[in-house]
Amino acid sequence: MKKSRKEIIGNGIETIKDFDNSFTSKNYRGSVTFKTYPTNDQRKTLEDSCPTKALFPIKENASMGLDNGKCIMCGYCNEVASEIIEIHSKPAIPTRNRNQLIDYSSPQIFSTEKPYEQIGNELKEKIQKMFGRSLAIRQVDAGSCNGCEIEIAALNNPIYDIERFGIHFVASPRHADVLLVTGPASRNMEVALLRTYEATPDPKIVIAVGACACSGGIFGDTYATTGGIDKIVPVDVYIPGCPPRPQVLLQGLLLAVNRMKKVE
Numbered sequence: 001m002k003k004s005r006k007e008i009i010g011n012g013i014e015t016i017k018d019f020d021n022s023f024t025s026k027n028y029r030g031s032v033t034f035k036t037y038p039t040n041d042q043r044k045t046l047e048d049s050c051p052t053k054a055l056f057p058i059k060e061n062a063s064m065g066l067d068n069g070k071c072i073m074c075g076y077c078n079e080v081a082s083e084i085i086e087i088h089s090k091p092a093i094p095t096r097n098r099n100q101l102i103d104y105s106s107p108q109i110f111s112t113e114k115p116y117e118q119i120g121n122e123l124k125e126k127i128q129k130m131f132g133r134s135l136a137i138r139q140v141d142a143g144s145c146n147g148c149e150i151e152i153a154a155l156n157n158p159i160y161d162i163e164r165f166g167i168h169f170v171a172s173p174r175h176a177d178v179l180l181v182t183g184p185a186s187r188n189m190e191v192a193l194l195r196t197y198e199a200t201p202d203p204k205i206v207i208a209v210g211a212c213a214c215s216g217g218i219f220g221d222t223y224a225t226t227g228g229i230d231k232i233v234p235v236d237v238y239i240p241g242c243p244p245r246p247q248v249l250l251q252g253l254l255l256a257v258n259r260m261k262k263v264e
């Protein structure tokens, strides 16, 4: 007997392309939002609960900040103060500026909810106009846990199939237009990342993928890590998440392409 789509993906954890409440697991952690302002005691509790210090008190106005570039979606803040913190299934959106990932009241939500196909077709059109050919990406693992790589690899699977939008992953930075970098940039990868950047021809775009690349994430800034890839190379687009899902990665690529100048 032929099964319906809902029966096939009934447990909500199989690969799905777009955010759709009926098909997204209720437990999926996309972004953190404040329900209300915390009291002084609650601010302290929340600050202590956050392993990456993504939640921080703001002394001037007795409010609290949330750094989406540091949040690893562990959910501890929601466990200790569910009356203050809500976890949404919709992820935080990519930004061009590191500071834009920090929110002081309620975090940015993936509000446009553009379907994956729509983002992909927009990208395809822009790539053809700007380059008259395809866009080449070199992925660099600068010490990641490989969670981000799994999502990046999913872009090439038959469900997402990113190549049909004219986007290809290449084996050498010398053939790349975009560097997609994951990981906190471990000290051991510092020189390799810099050399990869230097080997990529101009104009090039660097995208920091995941909380680690944006800020050091769960690895932070230690003797073994640099605390974010922008400590080593200039970053053009920051994609928050731990890991960011393919739809958000594509949104980040669109942001990056919008930044690039037309190739003559």
Ligand code: SF4
Pocket: 032, 049, 050, 051, 052, 053, 054, 055, 070, 071, 072, 073, 074, 075, 076, 077, 078
């Ligand atoms: S979900 Fe994010 S903000 Fe909340 S405790 Fe974990 S890292 Fe911190």
Ligand code: SF4
Pocket: 072, 143, 144, 145, 146, 147, 148, 149, 182, 183, 209, 210, 211, 212, 213, 217, 218, 241, 242, 243
């Ligand atoms: S952001 Fe999360 S999934 Fe990506 S490398 Fe860091 S810990 Fe792993």
